[in-house]
Amino acid sequence: MKMIQFTLVLMACLALNVQAKPVDFTLKDLDGKSMSLSDHRGKWVVINFWASWCSPCVKELPDFDSLAQEKPEVQFIGVNFEETSAEDTRSFLATLNVSAFPHVKYNGDGIPLGFFIDREGNQLSLKGLPSTFFVDPKGEMRKLHLGPIEKPELAQTINRLMASD
Secondary structure, eight states, rough: OOOHHHHHHHHHHTTOOOOOOOOOOOOEETTTEEEGGGGGGEEEEEEEEOOOTTTHHHHHHHHHHHHHHHHHTTTEEEEEEOOOOOHHHHHHHHHOOOOOOOOOOOOOOSSSSOOOTTTSSSEEEEOOSSSSEEEEETTTTTEEESSSOOOOHHHHHHHHHHHHO
């Protein structure tokens, strides 16, 4: 039944020339403070979903950290997608020397993990780790990269999206 409902909603969205809508979520950072995606309106935002047990995630985190230092005009946010304490997450990131951008904890709620519609009417959803979402200054999801991404491709994707706006 849910599949039929999902299919009907998707068909209706595609038939209506759907426009991307700003998205928002609020999660706690590693210090327990609330952080909302909307706090960063006016800037490009790169959201990387990762976990310490995901080896491709771990491999790409230093590249995200390096690029966050090189591109202060872009807000990077790491979303730790596992049930560990904030202190364990902080310690893990320290072993990788990753500290240039904030990380939040996903605790099962707070992020609409269903699907988002981008400007072209494509459905974007979290289907695995690592996953990287690119959000424009208006808060609209612009692109999803599923799987690992190396620094040159990450930088090229950001530059291409920023130039297209």
